[in-house]
Amino acid sequence: MQSGNITDYIKVKKIREGVDAINTLPTIPVTLEKIFSILEDENKSARDLENIIKYDQSLSAKIISVSNSAFYGLRMQITTISRAVVAIGFTEVKNLAISVALMNFFKTKAKFPGFSVDKFWLHSIGVGIVSRMIARISANIDAESLFTCGIVHDIGRVALCAYFPEEFKAILDIKNQENCSMLEAEERYGLKHTLVGRWLAEKWQFPEAFVQTISCHHHPYEQKTFLTAAGIVQLADILVHRTGVGEEPDDSLTWSVSSLKDLELTEDYVSGVEEGLYSLKDVIKETWGSLISV
Ligand SMILES: [Fe+2]
Ligand SMILES: [Fe+2]
Structure with a gap:
């Protein structure tokens, strides 16, 4: 700590030691929690993922947009999450969903x-x-x-x-x-x-x-x-x-x-x-x- 009084010192010390971290940090966003539950459950399918994503319009619009980008170089036009799963794969859509959900969450904060x-x-x-x-x-x-x-x-x-x-x-x-x-x-x-x-x-x-x-x-x-x-x-x-x-x-x-x-x-x-x-x-x-x- 560069400067400050004893109150600042105690606060920083508590943060460094993780004492206050649990309370200060947010709880996991609901969409992300649901996506992680799929990640860890072998019985979950692409349909379960689609059901989560489709209720989050911003998330699904961004996943569809990336699927249509030059990065994947697809010839067909992707218009739905289920088509994205067929074209770029279930795992890739999962990866994109986690990435975009994290970006969306931290964007405003x-x-x-x-x-x-x-x-x-x-x-x-x-x-x-x-x-x-x-x-x-x-x-x-x-x-x-x-x-x-x-x-x-x-x-x-x-x-x-x-x-x-x-x-x-x-x-x-x-x-x-x-x-x-x-x-x-x-x-x-x-x-x-x-x-x-x-x-x-x-x-x-x-x-x-x-x-x-x-x-x-x-x-x-x-x-x-x-x-x-x-x-x-x-x-x-x-x-x-x-x-x-x-x-x-x-x-x-x-x-x-x-x-x-x-x-x-x-x-x-x-x-x-x-x-x-x-x-x-x-x-x-x-x-x-x-x-x-x-
Ligand atoms: Fe880095
Ligand atoms: Fe790093």
Whole structure:
């Protein structure tokens, strides 16, 4: 804490220790809770998902719009959620529904001078797309779930912005005064987005892979055990920052040689993904940028 009286100190201390976090953070939005219940129940079908989405007009309109975008390159025109399920698949519609529901929820809440929530989501989407790309070739892991892991990886930052505005302002002040990255500013202040994200993920009862990714995507080793999803997202996060999809570059982020080894990836492969991302960048911005800013 840079300045302030003893009351401020106690308040910040309580937040840092998570004492006040549970009360300050919101309850999970109803639509998102319903989508998660489908995610965790093998008996639920595409029809159950359609029934949830169709009652949320904004959600269904955005999913249909993304399905018709250049990103999927479909020849047919998608006009309903059930057609979207047939054309791009049940899992993909689930992924889109989670992403759009999160964006819709934080859209009105996370407004803060000096922080672009639009760029934040573009970054998160870029990380989702690249994480899935890497997961498809690198490890024995459900690649499709990596898209959503990427979408939620920095959720703590948008939660900080929306629900801890004083603390978020202090972090932005440190970033500007010391000309450092957001992550470094959070570390100096003593309240990282990975921790706030963990509180939110636990309160909202996210699946365990999401909780691990949110908490550990900057340090994917927990007690020397490599967390594959967190490791993939760390790599994707760095590549997305480098190529400038969404948020500004962050040179302080690096991956380790052992991470690549654990993911069974080579430097050449990573360079190839980076090159591919440069050509995909405009499509990502075009497809998602218009949705995010609506
Ligand atoms: Fe992060
Ligand atoms: Fe990130």
